[in-house]
Amino acid sequence: MDASPIYRLPQDILHQIFSNLPLRQIILCRSVCKFLDQTLTSPSFIHIISTQPPLHLLALRPSHHHHHRHVSPNPTIHVFDPDQHQWLRLPLNFLPFPCPQPVASSLGIVYLWADLPDSNKSLVACNPLTRQYRVLPQLGSAWSRHGSVLVGSPNRVLVLTELAALYYSGSNNNWLKFSSNLPSKPRSPILVSDSVLALCDIGSPWRSQWKLFTCTLTALQSSHAWTRLEKHEWGDVFDILKRPRLVKGIGNRILMIGGLKSSFSLNASCSTILILRLNLETLEWDEAGRMPPEMFRCFQESSKFKVFGGGNRVCFSAKRVGRLALWDYSSESGKGEWRWIDSVPVVLCDLLEDNASNLSLEENYNPIARAS
Known part of the structure; x- marks a missing residue:
């Protein structure tokens, strides 16, 4: 023929x-x-x-534990296109490393922890569409286990822990190490322009008390770089949420998301999931959205739920839910809309079922951006 x-x-x-x-x-x-x-x-x-x-894609990756339990000869990132309600696959088989583990993304570049031939760990920046990649200077395995990877513009990477921070700008091709001096392990740190923001628990072993801390990249060299971001007018904004976490919003706005407590008691139940938005210029909070009651009922049986996203879209997953809940603020109506993502590929269903997924949103995924 x-x-x-x-x-x-x-x-x-x-x-x-x-x-x-x-x-x-x-x-x-x-x-x-x-x-x-x-x-x-x-x-x-x-x-x-x-x-x-550019595209705006939601990327899902397995947790570190699940990734090594099911080693695939053809590693792939599964991404969801909210505009088309469609799943796509981005192969990573062009990388010459075993078990690459995606941890962050920015402007079309995906960052992964990879095992090098000398049994050391290193971050790799790659572009799944052009199949270009670049290996950043090596780091110890402790950083990959305990550090949060934050990325911004190309060649700007921050690995943050409670005690120390590593900063890479690409200008001198090495990592700069600074002391963090945070009061506790940072929760859901985010990078907004030249500022790093994170939630820290300054409470007691019996009762959490979350506060917002911030520092600039240029101030990292100072031993007192972090400051508590607060205003008297905020009142009890941090006390009304259970297990709050931060998500990067649009422009100079950040989102704080958690379960809305039904009371101020120690083990108070939650009535829904609340999304608050902070304008970093005016330092004013407003309510961006709250999960509808019929949707929240699916999350009530789970003691923990995962929040992931960025920009004007945020997703939620939890054990035994089996699908994703999406808050989408990109509509022309000027208010957030809630909907289910129930077309999750079969290969990913077990990740959602055992709550082992760790997800992130490509805020502005331009797959043409170069990794070199």
Whole structure:
């Protein structure tokens, strides 16, 4: 049988045809066959589509424990496109490292912990579409186990723990180490422009008391870089939420999310999940959204739920829920809308069931950005 006519088309014609597709369709076409995969990942084609607008994708990765329990010969990042309500797969088989573990992403670059040949750990920055990657200077295994990885603009990475912080800017190709001096282990730290924000528990072993701390990247060299961000007008804003955590919002806004306590008692139950929004310029809070009662009933039986996201979209997962809840503030109505993501791929269902998933949102995923 004669080969398909598509194989006889000149490469420039193929590039012209496929360059008219949206990026999400180009990603899907790469999975059709080896021929299209090679055609749509060639440097010349990547250059042609480099001006296409970015995507906003929700990326899901297994936890470190689950990742090593089920080693896959073809590691993949599963991403969800909220605009098309569609799942996509971004293969990582171009990386020459065993068990790469994605931990963060920014502007189309995905950052992973990888095992190097000398049994050491290092962060790797890669672009799943162009298949380019760069290995950052080596770090000890303790940083990969206990450090939170924060990324901003290209070549700016921060690994943060309670006691110390490592900063990499790419200018001198090494890590700068500074003392953190935080009062407790930082919860859900985020990087907003040149500022790092984190929640810290300054309470007692019997009762948590969460406060918001911040520092600038330029102030990291100071032994007293962190300051408590608070105003008298805020009142009990930190006391009304159970297990609060931070998520990066749009521009200079951050989101604080947790269970809304029904009372101020020690073991108070929650009536719903509340999303508060802080404007870092005016230092004023407002309510961005609260989960509808019929949706929250699915989360009531779980003692813990996971929050992940960024920008104007936030997702929630919990044990035995089996699907994701999405808060979407990107609609033209000017208010957040709630909906279920119940088309989770079968391969990911066990992650949601045992609550072992660790998820993040690509706030502005431009898969054309370079990793070098």
